[in-house]
Each structure stands twice: as C-alpha cells, then as structure tokens.
Amino acid sequence: MKTLEIHGSTGDSTIRVGETLQNLGKYIPAENVVIITDVNVKRFYQNNFPPHPVITIQTGEKIKNLDTVRSIYGKLVEFGVDRSTVIIGIGGGIVCDITGFVASTFLRGVKFGFVSSTLLSQVDASVGGKNGVNFKGYKNMVGVFSQPEFVICDLNLLNTLPQKEVLCGLAEIVKHAAIGNADLFKYLEEHYQKALALDTGVIERLVYDSVVIKSAIVNKDEKEKGERRKLNFGHTFGHAIEKTTGARHGEAVSAGMVMASELSVRKGHLQPKAAQRIKSLLRNLKLPTRLQADRKTVFDALQKDKKRQGDGIYFVLLEDIGKPFVHKISITELEDVINDFY
Ligand code: GLY
Secondary structure, three states, X not given: OEEEEEEEOOEEEEEEEOOOHHHHHHHOOOOOEEEEEEHHHHHHHHHHOOOOOEEEEOOOHHHOOHHHHHHHHHHHHHOOOOOOOEEEEEEOHHHHHHHHHHHHHHHHOOEEEEEEOOHHHHHHHOOOOEEEEXXXXXXXXXXXXXXXXXXXXXXXXXXXXXXXXXXXXXXXHHHHHHHHOHHHHHXXXXXXXXXXXOOHHHHHHHHHHHHHHHHHHHHHOOOOOOHHHHHHOOHHHHHHHHHHHOOOHHHHXXXXXXXXXXXXXXXXXXXXXXXXXXXXXXXXXXXXXXXXXXXXXHHHHHHOOOOEEOOEEEEEEEEEOOEEEEXXXXXXXXXXXXXXXX
16 A cells, blocks of 8 residues: 645645555545445445445536535434544545535534545545535535545456446546656556556556556645646537537546647647647547537636636646646637637
C-alpha cells in the first residue's frame, strides 16, 4: 500500500492506494458510522462491509441529483445521526460525490471517507474535495469543496468492473499523464495492453502516479483559481460532447482531449507529432478519438459551460506532453474549432 496526503482548507485527506475494503474497520470508529453505497457494489461486496447501517442508492448519472440527496437526508434523520457520526461512501464516482455532498451539508458537515470502487473514481472523483450533484441537466452544478478524511483505493474491486468503465478510468489516467508526467505517458504507451488487462502491477503504478499528479495540483490550488484548471484538459469539449451525445464521461473526455490537442496544434503551441501520440494512445486503449455530434448542439452546450467567463472560457492547451497551460479562448474561436471538427 502507498499513501499520499492532500492538505486542503477544509481539512486533510489521506489517500491509500492498494488498501482493501476488508481493512476499512481500521480507519473508522466502532460505532456511529453510516455507509452509503449503490445496488451493484452492495450486490458484489456487502459481505466485506463493516457492520453499520447501509443506505443504498441506484446507479447512473440520472440519480446524481437533489432528490437522491433529500432521500438520504431522510434516512440519516431516521438513523438518528448526530455530529459525531462518520459517513462512508463505498462505490464509484456517483456514490463518492453524493456521499461527500450529503456529509458536508447534513448538520453543517460531518466527517466522511470513501472506499473507491471504480478506476475512474480512484484516479479522479474520490480525490480532490469537490463534491456535487447535477441540477437541471447541468453537471455538478450544486456542490461544495470538502475533503474526505481518507480515500481507500482498493484495486481488487476493479475486477468486477465492466470493461467500458475501465476505459473511462484509463481516459482520466491519460489526461493526468498528458498534463503532468511525460514519463507516465511513455509508460502507458509501452504498457497499454497490460493496463487493459488490469495487470495488478501496472494498474497500481497508474493509479498511484495519477493520484500523485492530481493531489500535487489540488495542494497548490484547492479551489480552482488557476493551477487546478489544468485538470480540465479535454473536459470543456468533453462535457459538451457528453451532454449532447450521452456518451460516457471517459469516452467524451477522450474525444475532448483529441480536440484540445488539435486546437493546441492549430494555435502553434504543440507539435503535430505530439498530438498524434495522444490520439494513438487513446486509440490503443480502445477509447474514441472522435464522437459524432451535432455541431450546433455542442456549441450551445459549450456556451453554457460553468467555466465560461464573459466572452471566453479558460481552456487547457498543451505545449508538449506533460506541459499544459491555461489560456482564455473566445467563444467565437471555439465555434470555429467545432465547425472545423464537425
Ligand atoms: N472530487 C473530485 C474532485 O475534487 O476533483
């Protein structure tokens, strides 16, 4: 097991990569604990849960909303939760986001932690302190910054993950490598087949290095005033594509990273060869490099991006693999890029 620390204004968080769900009891009190999980995780792993009350939610982005939050608040009242209670989310990104949001708002905030069960949540959603839910179709529109006490990334839980979900996690790992570590990018190029086969040694390095990159950025800029924006590489186009095509997050981010690389080339910052390496790696990892979408709908979604400021969007471009920078790009220029693409 390897550990990492995040030091946020809302508290410190310890990420344990390679720790197991079976050992969760070591990190929580013997009493006053409530577990939040989803139906799938419960079906596979309930026998490994410590003996505490469990709230079970459904799966899918559609349930990541205030109705689900309200129903969990109701159960917490029924359980007589007080400020000494610790809430633990066991699941993927949706469980972690909802658990973090509920725990940070119920009784003005109780302690919480995660056991992260998907590759995507291990490398992204459970790390960083942003916890939110969707509102009126907009992703993560309502939320808080609040660090979990701890995150356990149990690599064994990945074995029951559908391959599509594995691919979504790999897309975020490519993103971390592209913005933060050229050596990790090269390692992925050399080991993509083992990554796809969930080889334990390879996955452990990928998860750990990803979390190192993300936590270093979050430690510098928890509240996304500057540095943290780099984590949005591929996400501005990605979110617009996700919203308009219904593609999975990782698939849309993959196509979004290709668009952002091509925009970097078009603006003269990135060598075409480097953009081609990104595209080839994504293709080798069975991720889409282009998703068919209606250009007007994508543009409309982009205009409503919550990162928009005035007539532009802070956009992440690359100078090279491992060397991102943030640049405000006008909506008009983004429209041109979308027109060229579609
Ligand atoms: N919880 C995800 C993040 O903070 O980025």
